[in-house]
Amino acid sequence: MSKNSLILTTVLLFFLTNAQAQLKHLHLNVSLNGGYSVLQHKTDFQTTPLFNLYEFVAISHGGQDKYTWDDFQATYQVREKFGQPRLGFTGQLTYKDWPIIIEGQALSSSSAYTKAAYAVCAGLGKNVYFADSSFYFSFLGGYKYIIRDYGFGAQTLTNSIGLDEGREQMSYFFGPKEALGRNSGDLFVIHAAFAKTIDWYYRWSIGIEGFYELDLTDKLVRSARMTNYGAQVFVRCKIFGKNPEQDRFYPNPAGSGRRPKSPY
Numbered sequence: 001m002s003k004n005s006l007i008l009t010t011v012l013l014f015f016l017t018n019a020q021a022q023l024k025h026l027h028l029n030v031s032l033n034g035g036y037s038v039l040q041h042k043t044d045f046q047t048t049p050l051f052n053l054y055e056f057v058a059i060s061h062g063g064q065d066k067y068t069w070d071d072f073q074a075t076y077q078v079r080e081k082f083g084q085p086r087l088g089f090t091g092q093l094t095y096k097d098w099p100i101i102i103e104g105q106a107l108s109s110s111s112a113y114t115k116a117a118y119a120v121c122a123g124l125g126k127n128v129y130f131a132d133s134s135f136y137f138s139f140l141g142g143y144k145y146i147i148r149d150y151g152f153g154a155q156t157l158t159n160s161i162g163l164d165e166g167r168e169q170m171s172y173f174f175g176p177k178e179a180l181g182r183n184s185g186d187l188f189v190i191h192a193a194f195a196k197t198i199d200w201y202y203r204w205s206i207g208i209e210g211f212y213e214l215d216l217t218d219k220l221v222r223s224a225r226m227t228n229y230g231a232q233v234f235v236r237c238k239i240f241g242k243n244p245e246q247d248r249f250y251p252n253p254a255g256s257g258r259r260p261k262s263p264y
Helices: 003-023 049-059 069-076 154-158 164-173
Strands: 026-040 081-095 100-108 116-130 135-149 185-197 204-215 227-240
Touching: 026 204, 049 069, 081 227, 100 135, 116 185, 135 204, 154 164, 185 227
Parallel strands: none
Antiparallel strands: 026 081, 026 227, 081 100, 100 116, 116 135, 135 185, 185 204, 204 227
């Protein structure tokens, strides 16, 4: 074996051994989330296919001089924000007790709850345990990249129609491709949650989380925003990682005792 090959093999073995040793310091939590969000898209509608629809409707009302864009907005209650229920999964990865969190999200779109949206998020945050570690507060602030939001676009325009009958009719035939341009985006996010552990080994917890996500995408890319805020409840499971405490005291009138150590 040559000298270079020996050095490369040694470095590779060191890297693999060290990487394996560090795996025990990783923490992975997976959550099932359900809640409600409000999308503040603030679209410039006159630059979208919705304005073409207005021009078509205006023909039957005597033209744009007699039936203005403001009249169209009032008739169909065109709005710059609306709410949608949200449901999906979140995976959260941390290392040791470092205040750095990486998340992967697969949620329903904030534009249309029947469509999916996928995103990754990285930032500063931490879980702060108290009350014998049965309760904890968590927060996260950082950057979120929406890989793809399948509901953003035509559904955003359709759901901006406040008139129920008009919105229903539009959903049947109004579906322009890439109606608002790129359906990915860059966001600044702030999340805060309060939760309670519900098992002896701190693996399962339930809680509620509030969030605000500000769209940072350049308006030259698309004028419509993905800014949204809302709240959701969650059920969270620790897949692997060290518990905040080794175990929990269980009630015993004759004295205190401890559960056997968790294998997780």
